[in-house]
Amino acid sequence: MKRISVAVLLLSSLTGCGGSGTDSPKNQNPVANAGTDQSVVTTSLVTLDASASSDSDSDTLSYSWSLTTLPTNSSASLSNSSSASPTFTTDIEGSYIAQLIVNDGTEDSVADTVIIIAETANSIPVANAGTDQNVETTSVVTLDASASSDSDGDTLTYTWSLTTLPENSSASLSDSSSAVPTFTADLDGSFVAQLIVNDGTVDSVADTVTIVAETANSAPIANAGNDQNQAIHNTNFTTVILDGSASSDADFDTLTYAWTLVSKPESSDVSLTDSTSVTTNFIADIEGDYIFSLTVNDGELTSEADNVTISFSTYNSTPTVNSGSNQTQFDFSEVQLNGTGNDSDSDLLTYEWSFKSKPAGSVVYLNDTTSLTPTFIPDVYGDYVLSLIANDGYEDSLEDSVVISVKNIAEKGAYLASNVSAYTSSKATSEFNGYIQSGSQYNFNVTNNNSQSLHWTRLTVVDADGVTVTHSTDPTLLGGNGVLSANESQSLSITLSSSYRLPLTAKYELIDSENNANDGSRIWFIVEKEL
Numbered sequence: 001m002k003r004i005s006v007a008v009l010l011l012s013s014l015t016g017c018g019g020s021g022t023d024s025p026k027n028q029n030p031v032a033n034a035g036t037d038q039s040v041v042t043t044s045l046v047t048l049d050a051s052a053s054s055d056s057d058s059d060t061l062s063y064s065w066s067l068t069t070l071p072t073n074s075s076a077s078l079s080n081s082s083s084a085s086p087t088f089t090t091d092i093e094g095s096y097i098a099q100l101i102v103n104d105g106t107e108d109s110v111a112d113t114v115i116i117i118a119e120t121a122n123s124i125p126v127a128n129a130g131t132d133q134n135v136e137t138t139s140v141v142t143l144d145a146s147a148s149s150d151s152d153g154d155t156l157t158y159t160w161s162l163t164t165l166p167e168n169s170s171a172s173l174s175d176s177s178s179a180v181p182t183f184t185a186d187l188d189g190s191f192v193a194q195l196i197v198n199d200g201t202v203d204s205v206a207d208t209v210t211i212v213a214e215t216a217n218s219a220p221i222a223n224a225g226n227d228q229n230q231a232i233h234n235t236n237f238t239t240v241i242l243d244g245s246a247s248s249d250a251d252f253d254t255l256t257y258a259w260t261l262v263s264k265p266e267s268s269d270v271s272l273t274d275s276t277s278v279t280t281n282f283i284a285d286i287e288g289d290y291i292f293s294l295t296v297n298d299g300e301l302t303s304e305a306d307n308v309t310i311s312f313s314t315y316n317s318t319p320t321v322n323s324g325s326n327q328t329q330f331d332f333s334e335v336q337l338n339g340t341g342n343d344s345d346s347d348l349l350t351y352e353w354s355f356k357s358k359p360a361g362s363v364v365y366l367n368d369t370t371s372l373t374p375t376f377i378p379d380v381y382g383d384y385v386l387s388l389i390a391n392d393g394y395e396d397s398l399e400d401s402v403v404i405s406v407k408n409i410a411e412k413g414a415y416l417a418s419n420v421s422a423y424t425s426s427k428a429t430s431e432f433n434g435y436i437q438s439g440s441q442y443n444f445n446v447t448n449n450n451s452q453s454l455h456w457t458r459l460t461v462v463d464a465d466g467v468t469v470t471h472s473t474d475p476t477l478l479g480g481n482g483v484l485s486a487n488e489s490q491s492l493s494i495t496l497s498s499s500y501r502l503p504l505t506a507k508y509e510l511i512d513s514e515n516n517a518n519d520g521s522r523i524w525f526i527v528e529k530e531l
Contacts, residue, residue, distance in 0.1 A: 028056045028057050029104075029110070030055040031053060032050070032110065033054070035114050036114070037114055037115045038115075038117070039117045041120070042091075042119060043091065044118065046089070047087050048065060048087070048100075048114065049084070050063050050100050053100070053102045053109070055102075057104065059104035059106070060104070061102045063084055063102055064082060064101045065081045065083075065098060065099070066078075067096060067098055069097035070096055071094025071095065072092075076089060093119055094117075095117050096116040096118065097113050099112070100113070122199070122202060123150065124205070125149065125150040125156055126149050126150070126197075127205065127206060128147035129193060129195040130143060130147065132209055132210045134214070134218050134219060134248075135185055135218075136423075137185055137213040138529070139184070140183075140418035141185050141191070141211050142180055143182070143193055143209065145180070145195050145385075146180070146403050148204070149399070150197075150199045155199070155200065155355070155357055156199060156357050156385075157198050158178065158179055158195065160176045161173075162191060162193055162194075163208065166191070166213075169186055171184060171185065173193075179357060179383045188214055190212050191211045191212075192208050193211070217251055218250035218251050220249040220303045221247060221248050221296075222295050222303040224244055224293070224294035225243045225244065228310045229311050229317035238283070239282070240283075240284050241279060241281045242259065242292060242294075243279045244279065245279065247278075249298045253300075255278075256296065257294065257295075258295045258296070261290075261291075261292055262291040262292060263291045265287065265288025268284075272292075286312075287312055291308070292308055293307050294307075316347075316392070317392075318396075319341060319342065319347070319391070320390070321341045321342075321397050321400045322339065323339050323387065323402035324337055324402050326404070326405070329405075333377075334375050335404050336375045337386065338373055341390040343390075345392065350370065351370055351388060351391075353366055353386055353387070355384065355386055356387050356401060357384070357385045359383065359384070362380040364384065378404070378406045381408045385403050386402055412512065413523045417510075419449040420446065421447045422445065422446045424444045425491065427440070427441065431502065435500065436500055436504065437499045438497060438498050438499050441495045445489050446484065448487065448488050448489075453486050455484075456482045456483070456510060457511055459507070459508055460506075460509070461494060461531070462504070464502060464504075467501075469494070469504060503530050503531070505531065506531055507528050511523065
């Protein structure tokens with residue numbers, strides 16, 4: 001608030017005996033004006049301005065500034081307290097109050113103040129659409145935005161879109177606002193999914209992930225493992241294990257491995273114990289970075305190389321965390337998280353969990369944010385994304401995220417179906433002019449990747465014209481007892497009694513074994529696979 005002093009000069013004429021005279025004008029108080037209040041970004045250089053201060057007598061003014069109020073722990077100071085326009089830096093978020101008093105050579109003015117409010121600017125969030133994938137055509141693909149982040153710790157919302165599809169594909173996302181939406185790769189080709197995240201204020205730059213679907217032999221994917229920080233304190237050498245077991249092949253072909261040394265510290269004599277094993281090791285003999293490359297081969301194609309970097313030093317190593325596997329459930333029962341942490345220096349670790357995002361309307365909280373195995377009770381259907389960070393007393397780990405999906409009953413059938421896989425293991429067939437001949441035999445495997453058992457109801461095989469090749473509810477054909485247990489794989493076989501037009505499609509009709517009610521709430525679904 002600006003304060004203005006107004007002086008009224010009273011002139012009077014005095015008449016005395018024998019003569020008359022006039023008194024000298026009285027000096028008027030100057031008026032201080034500290035300028036207009038300001039809002040700035042924290043760490044900005046602020047310039048104060050006393051130029052609007054005045055003196056009705058036109059006397060020359062001198063200035064006296066002071067910072068009367070600062071945020072807690074601020075060390076801000078004026079560049080020159082007697083300048084008409086001194087500066088200072090807003091080093092901490094909060095309110096700064098500067099006071100100004102001016103003097104006309106005779107008298108001080110009433111003090112005037114100006115308020116400067118410093119706030120930290122919002123940081124743009126970072127979208128992470130996940131790792132590129134090679135999948136089998138007709139597979140259900142799960143996208144994963146859980147590695148997206150916001151340096152301000154703001155809650156994120158997600159916007160997915162399929163920006164590129166193979167020609168004639170009708171693929172669509174299950175939920176474009178979910179952290180982990182799904183879609184079916186219905187045709188051969190490349191599917192490009194775009195992700196944008198928002199922190200409540202601003203959108204991120206878009207990130208994309210490419211999913212390549214193939215029905216022919218798929219190129220395998222090499223995974224040389226996570227980069228490692230290895231630190232020792234009392235010896236000069238340490239054995240480092242390399243692990244390529246996370247490499248994969250969409251066709252389930254047997255893989256062979258080829259490790260090579262890309263670079264090493266100067267003067268190192270490092271060598272691998274076995275360059276063709278899925279796991280191998282070496283002795284890090286000098287401080288520095290060791291980079292190894294892994295390729296895998298599925299018998300036909302060699303993957304692109306994947307590199308892993310081992311940083312070896314006698315200094316502190318950054319701890320690592322694993323927030324556990326994604327979980328899916330269909331009710332509001334208690335969820336237990338299962339985090340783990342590791343520090344190659346064997347330092348004592350502390351942990352911190354936090355929610356990165358929750359379904360709209362959720363007010364859920366963790367019972368203990370510092371435990372490796374905290375719990376919470378979901379209160380709204382949707383995806384709960386949580387992150388885990390460890391600290392070894394010196395520095396924080398990178399965060400690792402886990403997604404807890406709470407699905408309603410209407411979503412359960414699609415989820416169960418997406419976790420049933422099937423493929424032709426072998427066949428003895430005779431084909432002519434697009435028709436498969438009588439007597440041909442198919443052997444195929446069906447695997448229930450769900451955590452619960454399913455009941456068979458029937459198996460139907462149809463040809464390209466929709467003609468039924470076989471239709472059975474015989475438990476012998478359906479795996480022996482009509483039940484496909486959790487994580488069980490069953491081998492099925494059919495022999496054709498006539499000729500049919502290719503391709504043939506098997507329809508596996510299944511029922512959720514956890515709901516045997518006959519009141520219409522029973523979950524029944526079909527999984528279709530081309531033989």
